[in-house]
Amino acid sequence: MADVIPANACSPFAAIDWSRPWNAPLAERGARWQSAALAGYAAYLDALNADARAAALVSGRGKPLGFIAQDDLPEGASYEAHIAQTGCVPTRHNLHDFFNGLMWFAQPRIKAALNTRQAMQIDALGIGPTRGGVRDALTLFDENAVLFACADRALADALRRFDWRTLFVTERAGWGTRCEARIFGHALLEKLVAPYKACTGHAWIVEVPDSYFSVDDTARRAMLDALVAERLLSEPLDSRAFSPLPVLGVPGWWDANASADFYDDTSVFRPGRRIR
Template sequence: MLETAADPHTAFARVDWSQPWLAALAERGARWQEAALADYATYLSALNVDARRAALSTGRGNALSFIAQDDLPPGASYEGHIAATGCVPTRHNLHDFFNASMWFQYPRIKAALNALQAGQIDALGIGPTRGGLRDALTLFDENAVLFASCDPRVSEALREFDWQSLFVSRRDAWGERCEARIFGHALLEKLVAPYKACTGHAWIVEVPPAYFSADDAQRRALLDERIAGMLLAAPPTSRDFAPLPVLGVPGWWPENESTAFYDDVSVFRSGRRHR
């Protein structure tokens, strides 16, 4: 029997689709939100209708579908079960709501992450700790921001914690030579109630200048293919990410129109220098 999480109505009702980081999710997300506000069974049904239409697959080529969390067999690992069956255990909460959304936004990246996680589980089993590779994969899955750039100076500013260059002196680069797209579903959950210190882990990917003339679907498809290939070719480590305070992204938060916003060293910290 499906069980409903505590007060899901309040959590789902708080999602504001007008926020710029949710724009690409809004059409499907609003439909899912309406289903989630009805009940757990209606919500899972809505996810599975879309999954059948999209004909997506998971890490080992199984057709994507969504099941209630209680249907995960006892003793089965979450990632291993997804890889083996295509079925994603899904709770009636925002965390898993945004996780499901990413399967549709970036199916190749999600499948690559799942394949790598399942491969580690097959090789090493489930222990008290995940290990370095699984930690990095989880960090990507939960908290990544996809940072697309055709300007090496902007990418380097991000790597070097040079917030003044990234957000102030090169502010005109945003939308023209660089952009940020939130991938991590835990990060999206946090941003339902945004706060200044909310920080993602940026995964920097170089793109051609023509990327910024493409439409949203074309941009997502390029990132999906390119990043999935990067992950499979060279599995990530925690040092491959660059911290990015997400409300600093131009156009994402009204207060950052003032340069004084970036003077807060408790958020925009100096950090390790890239070597």
């Protein structure tokens, strides 16, 4: 098996802090998986597959989902096509694939929709030296997306035009009542194991009703799962659909951003642009 990480306290898995606001929604399952991953590759895959059987997850083409060692991916097979056709997710013993697995449980309809679109593109165009615009956008979503749930168009517009002062300072009270951010991209979650100020996600704006902010975390996540999956399967997609979001600017996510001058750093909070 490739990429096996030693089972000890120096493992990168030991560095995951489930008290971080972006990790907290994943903490219950994540902490169990973390213990399994620290025990070794086989124990880790066993934990993922036990949960997959219990949750009855499916791939983009409706195949029962399971997790296999990366070395079990047939030579020459496409990763996304293999998942769609078999339900088997090649999984390495590393943080990147750890968070990818967690997201299959946290947002299963979105993950299946991404897998569906990827497989459709592969069926139509094959596997070439480049992915093409649609597959690039799908991969960007999978790796680095932040779901920006918003019930106030003015806040969504502020994000689109890089109006950080409005989004994070003037309208700060709107976070949690009119907008919120949820990290979806597994590569972004991996980066945030060791957070740094310039860490930036690609925000996907999701219009939600006011009632979204009066229900619990489970209901919010389910609503986003349905809304986003439907859009991914029905809308054209390219990289221009995203808005950059420096994630440590999200109120409550980083102690230093309690001070308004945190947002004066133009190397991170860059000047605005026109609304497309």
